[in-house]
Amino acid sequence: MVETTKKDIYTVLKQRVIDGYYNIKMRLPTEDALIEEFNISRYAIRKAIKKLANDGLVYSVKGKGVVVLEQTPKTKEINLSLEEIDGLHSLNSDQAIDRKTIIADFQQVIVDEKLHHKTSFAVGVPIYAIQRVRRINNKNAVLDINYFNAQIVPGITPEIAKDSIYDYIKKDLQMKIAVVKRQLRIEHADQIDHAHLNLGINNCVGNMISFAFNDDGKQFEYTESHFIPDNFIFNQIIKF
Amino acid sequence: MVETTKKDIYTVLKQRVIDGYYNIKMRLPTEDALIEEFNISRYAIRKAIKKLANDGLVYSVKGKGVVVLEQTPKTKEINLSLEEIDGLHSLNSDQAIDRKTIIADFQQVIVDEKLHHKTSFAVGVPIYAIQRVRRINNKNAVLDINYFNAQIVPGITPEIAKDSIYDYIKKDLQMKIAVVKRQLRIEHADQIDHAHLNLGINNCVGNMISFAFNDDGKQFEYTESHFIPDNFIFNQIIKF
C-alpha cells in the first residue's frame, strides 16, 4: 500500500500513464485494486480517473476496464483550449511568450438599439467600450473589443485595462465570474482588423465572442477577440 | 408532488427555466424542495441540475442556491458546438440544411515519414486517404481530408465514404468510438482549398483536426476538415 494523500492520487496515476507504466496491457488496474493500493474510497478513485479521462489520457469501458489512449504529439502553437479568459492573460506558463497590451480606444457609452442587438445588453445601460491590441512575440496578434456593463463592473480605467480587467473584477470588486458562453467564428477581416493586426497576406480573422455572467446570473460582459491566423490552436476532447 | 419519471426531471426543469417560471427570483428551488416535489433522491436532482448547468442555463453557488442565467440570443449560422463528428453528418435537426457529399479523391496508401508526422500513424501502416467535398445549401462549404487506419477500419469503399464512414464503423464494424481529440486552427488557404471550396474573396479556412480513438485506446483516424469562413459557429460553455 502506497502512502498517498487524496489529492495526489490523480497526479500519481497521471504520471504513471505518461511514463507508460500501464502501457504494456494498455489498461489501468481495476477500481478495486486501486482502492486497495491507495487505501481510499471508490468515490475518490473514480474521481481521479474521471480527471484523467478529461485530460484525454484514459477512457473507461464498462465491463472491460480503464483503457490507456495512445498519446498524440504536443503542438507548438499558442494553446488556448477555448477556456482561457481575459484575452490571453492566463496562458500556460510552460509557453514562454512576450506580451504587451496597447489601449486603442477607451469610451463610456450608453447602449443603443444597434449595440443591444450585438451585445444583448439592455438599451439605456451605461457601458465601457474598450479596444485593446495584444502584441505577442512582436506581432499584433489579437484585437480585443470589450463591452462591460458599468453598473455591474464600475470604475474601469485605462490603467486597469492595460493590466487585466479580470484581475480587477475578481480582486478589487470581489465579484465572482460564474459562466462564460463562447462562440468561435471565422470572419472576413474588416478595416479595424487591418489597421490594428499584423494580418500579412491573410484577409480573415478568428472571432471569439464571449458572453460573461456573474453569480447573480447577470451578464456583465460582451467581448469580441479578433485574432490572426496560424498562431492559435483551440483544443477540445470529446468523449462518447 | 408532481408525478414525474426520473428521466423527465431535467426536461421539466429545463422547460420551466426557458419559460421564465423561476425568473422572478432568478433562483431554482432548493435541492430539498425539489426532492420533495419530485419525490426522488438528492443524487437524481443534482444530476438534472448539472445537466442544466452544462446547457448554460443555470449555475450553482455553494451556500446560495442555483442561479438562473440571463438568456442570450440564438444564432442563425450552422451550429457545430465543436462536438459534431464525421464532418457535418449529425447536425441539429432543427436547422434545415441541404447537404451533398462529393468524393474528390480515394486512395489506399502506406504511411511514410511525412504522413507519420502529420497523422501520428506509425510508418508502414496501410491507410485509406480520402478527400470529400461537403456541399451545403448550394455552397462547397467543407473539404474533409480523412486518413483511416486500414487495419482497424478495413473495407471502406467510395460508396461508404459517400454516405457516412462513421455509420459504417459503428453499425457494420460494430466498433466503439471512445474519444476524439480535436484542434481548431485558422490557416491560409492552399491550392486544394481554392480548388474545391467556394471561398469567394476570403483566402483563409478553418481547419478542424481530429484524432479519433476506439475503446482499445488505438487511434484509428486522423482528419482535417477545412471549412469556409462565415458559415459556422463553434460554441462552448465554460464554468468557473
Added chain:
DNA sequence: CGTTATTTGTCCGTATGTATA
C-alpha cells in the same frame, strides 16, 4: 459585527444494473 441557519459541495458505504471477458 458576530452568530446561527440555510444551501450546495464533498465524501463514504452499499446495493443494483449493464456491458464485457
Added chain:
DNA sequence: ATATACATACGGACAAATAAC
C-alpha cells in the same frame, strides 16, 4: 452461462460558503 468491472442510484454525514438575524 458465469465472473468481472465499470455505471448508476440511494441515503447519510460532514464541510464550506452564503444569507439572515
